[in-house]
Amino acid sequence: MGTGGTGGQAGGTGAAPLRIGIAGLGTVGAGLVKLLRGNAAIVGARAGRPVVVTSVAARDRTRDRGIDLDGVTWHDDALALAHDPDVDVVVELIGGAEGIARRLVTEALRAGRPVVTANKALIAVHGAELAALAEQAGVPLMFEAAVAGGIPAIKTVREGLAADRLNRVGGILNGTCNYIMTAMRESGRAFADVLAEAQALGYAEADPSTDVDGIDAAHKLAILAGLAFGRPVAFSSVHVEGIRGIDALDLAFAQTLGYRIKLLGLARRREDGIEARVHPCLVPEKMPIAQVDGVFNAVLVEGAFVGRLMLEGRGAGEGPTATAVAADLIDIARGNAVPVWGRSTDGLTQVEALPRTAFHEEYYLRLQVHDRPGVIADVTAVLRDHGVSLRSMLQHGRAADDSGGADEPSVPLVLVTHRTQESAMMAALARIAALPAVIGEPAMIRIEAG
């Protein structure tokens, strides 16, 4: 019959342990050791056998990580884990799309060793190649922790919804950006100010670019899109914008218009291809995702049969991420595995996402304009020329302490368009920016109406 076994039902404490080698003992690595030890009875029962850490590799032997590593083999070279005879599964927690992380995962798979990783960059950039390697070696490559931390987003998309034709996937995939924009909205403070605070609190890195420029969210989106649509999406083709350009003014205007601003990753199946993009969005405040604030993440999935699902939880941190890694280890201990992209890599080619010019959205525009007659007529004439139709307009009166040009006062002008092709919007915006009455670069934020 060949319909499979019972997933280690017969297993127990008498069964041979699954021996883990961990590369990278940062927050997540140390958290994983704590979880596997603190919850050893639960993990052992669920896995059908003990799951034990036998080897680790990290740079600094002296650092106090709050874990006892007595009896655990220490490697200075992470690559040694790929061949350590006491290791059944390699857990890669070093990070980065290239370098040692990539070499370790490649070498472990080549050595026929299952790999669990939390490395979103690696899977997003090299997932196609690594999937083929895993399949050749006949071993699982798992990465639940790479997307949305404690939310089992990968399992949901790749297994829970495996039977459905998924049309959309995405969500709030970066907790740092969500924290910053929530704080900006609540306090009215500027981006740089809130970023500095987030850095002080440990919610943002010293070099925040990966987060605030949208790269981290784009890695996660590329992975989710690949899983949802059953083939890897070329990471370089994902359109990415971060949140540095969001002004406190935009958050306030959005609220006036009944929206919140969220950095969303969105992938969509269209007749002519796949859209995959990360950028700030105006989201109607009644949508559940608009209410997901602070460091929380939310994953949205929409399928032809299942309708719309939302999963909300902690997207990062020691505990949630360690839980995700350990869940993968339990699956491996049970002998359960799923191909990297949900199906055999045989004949599976990477797909390029559609270019930005093909997007078709509603747009929020904010211009700073000289407060003189005819400005609105000029701006709306450009939009008309490019076939962009307006849905609403908001002009705030001039404040007393207004600071515009040296001698001429200026005001913000907010326009909301109907759905239009982004190529038309781009052409119109270039002309609007060149109007004599328009000061600086116009701000453009897409609207995600649901």
Added chain:
Amino acid sequence: MGTGGTGGQAGGTGAAPLRIGIAGLGTVGAGLVKLLRGNAAIVGARAGRPVVVTSVAARDRTRDRGIDLDGVTWHDDALALAHDPDVDVVVELIGGAEGIARRLVTEALRAGRPVVTANKALIAVHGAELAALAEQAGVPLMFEAAVAGGIPAIKTVREGLAADRLNRVGGILNGTCNYIMTAMRESGRAFADVLAEAQALGYAEADPSTDVDGIDAAHKLAILAGLAFGRPVAFSSVHVEGIRGIDALDLAFAQTLGYRIKLLGLARRREDGIEARVHPCLVPEKMPIAQVDGVFNAVLVEGAFVGRLMLEGRGAGEGPTATAVAADLIDIARGNAVPVWGRSTDGLTQVEALPRTAFHEEYYLRLQVHDRPGVIADVTAVLRDHGVSLRSMLQHGRAADDSGGADEPSVPLVLVTHRTQESAMMAALARIAALPAVIGEPAMIRIEAG
């Protein structure tokens, strides 16, 4: 090494099909046939081999179900599926904890045949016994569709969070009740009125008891609790209250106090045992679950490492439920399986949930009282005598068209208590109900503060 295979990675259209026998061709059964055919390419690729319906069993051969059953073997007796040589997996969609559904699942497992079911009553009531049977036979028994329809709640709790120590699980588990209470709140109409409308729209059954009396939600909660805590919870020990007693007045008062009323299933791990209960709750309107309206379901899980997760989606209907059944079939096709309660049944005993008297909650009380001096003093004296401390009180002025006793006017009096033992609350309420100034039965609704 024994760390498992590659989950059917090598599979493809050339591999032997997984042959399905479906018992019960109602909405879900017909939906499953449509899904497996409409998404045959997706399902085949994900499963590593074709998944085909070879046999069905249903009562009425003549009914038009919108599906073509040519070439499919028809059994009048569902039990025949347990031994049909052309069936690899039995899908039980008949329903009910006893009778033919139970006999079919039992017989199929005894015959060494994997079973997928959407039958929450069966798993909630007989899950312990069926888990042992499945383990003896060495075949999977899967039931993702039994809880929260299209939301992969079972996979999330049993696999995605397998490594964590879960402390709470529950949520909005019955879409019919949530629809009725949403409509009551939005329209101010009475329960009976909205129920009749829901029945006309097909959102409620002709006999709505299983839904509105909380039984359906209790079945799902018992299953979730069993998975979260790693051992089956005796269904008969789950405390169940439905929504028949909810008055439009309560929905309005709740809103005034900053709450919504939801029928929640809640299970909690305590030092002295497990709480498992289904009843209406006042939920602070800022909590995400308070915003889940209409027929939508939401599942909440809380773990020591992962923190809090919420999953929201369609809890019923042809498409979502069929998606869940098909996901189980794909797991079986790949050879992936998990023990029924997440661990071996060896030494696993069923646990009784704590009795109602052990609950420890905040309470909302609504009394109809004669509008005379001293009533509040009498009521609060009783609460004080039982050690119940008050947090707030709400008394609405008497309306002009007030209808109280024959000659004496009456008004509603709303009290909100601090957290207290339910045994004390029950004793106090019995005495309050007996006060001469109190008319009818007091309404008591627990508050779920998060």
